[in-house]
Amino acid sequence: MRARTLVPTLICAAALVLAGCGTKNGGGSASADGTADGSGNRAAGAADTSRGTGAPAPGNAPTALRFTGTTVEGKPFDAATLAGKPTVLWFWAPWCGTCRGQAPQTAKLARQYRGKVNFLGVAGLDKAASMRDFVSSMKVGGFPHLDDEKGSVWKKFGITEQSAFVLLDSSGRTVHSAVPSGPADLDRRVAGLVG
Numbered sequence: 001m002r003a004r005t006l007v008p009t010l011i012c013a014a015a016l017v018l019a020g021c022g023t024k025n026g027g028g029s030a031s032a033d034g035t036a037d038g039s040g041n042r043a044a045g046a047a048d049t050s051r052g053t054g055a056p057a058p059g060n061a062p063t064a065l066r067f068t069g070t071t072v073e074g075k076p077f078d079a080a081t082l083a084g085k086p087t088v089l090w091f092w093a094p095w096c097g098t099c100r101g102q103a104p105q106t107a108k109l110a111r112q113y114r115g116k117v118n119f120l121g122v123a124g125l126d127k128a129a130s131m132r133d134f135v136s137s138m139k140v141g142g143f144p145h146l147d148d149e150k151g152s153v154w155k156k157f158g159i160t161e162q163s164a165f166v167l168l169d170s171s172g173r174t175v176h177s178a179v180p181s182g183p184a185d186l187d188r189r190v191a192g193l194v195g
Contacts, residue, residue, distance in 0.1 A: 062172020067153055069146040072123060072131040077146060079120070086170050086193035087118040091154060093125040093162040094134040098179075102163055103138035105183050109190050110143045116194050121145035122153045125162060167193060 061080035065087070068078050090106055092099035110119040121140065123131040128147050135141050148154055157166050157177065167176040167189055175193070180186040 062168075064157075064168055064172040064174065067156055069148060069153060072128060072135055072145045072147045074128075074147075077144060082118040082120065083172065084170060085116065085118050087120060087168040087172075088190060088193070089120050089122055089153075089157065089166040089168070091122045091124065091157070091159045091162055091164040091166070092134075094123065094130040095126060096162045099134075099163040100138060102180075102186075103134075103140050105186060107138075107140045107142055109187070110140075113190060113194065114142075117190060119143035122148050122159075124148045124151055124154050165189075169193060 061083040065079040065083050071077050120143065123145055128149065131147055135145050146153060164179055166174060169175050176189050
C-alpha cells in the first residue's frame, strides 16, 4: 500500500518541477507593480545595512522590492535596500546552460553599472551548495544572489523558466520581463535603465 501512495506523490512532484522550469514563456506575467498577481501583498522586512546597496531600506519601498530572502552565502537580504535605483533581477539555475552562457555578460554589466544599477541574482531549482558553486565557478560574485530554492521570489515575479531577467526602473516599475534575445538586447535594455 505504501508504494501506491509514494509513486503518485513522486510523479506529481516531478511534474511540478518540470512545469516550473521547462515552460517557454517569453516574459512571465509580472504586473507593473512587480507581483505576479498585481496584489502587492508582500510586506517589507526590516532593513539590514550590511547587504543590498548598503543603505537603510526606505519605509516606502516600491511593491516590487518588498521581499526578503537569504543569499547563497546564508546571509539575510532585504530587497527594499535596492530602492531608488534601477534594478536588474536575473533568475537562474545552476545546471542551466543558458544561464552559464549569460553569466560573464551579466557580471560585466554589473561591474559597468556599479553604483547606477542594482543587480540581484535569484537562484532556484536546485540546492544551496550548487548555487554557491555556480556563483564561484562562473565568477558572478560581484553582486548578491538569493537562494530561492522554494521559489517565492520566482512566483512573485511570475517567472516560469530559467534564465529570465526582470528590469525595474528607479521607481520599482517593471519595464521588461523576459529572456533577452541576445547579449546586444540585454546591453541595450540595461543601458536604457540609466537613460
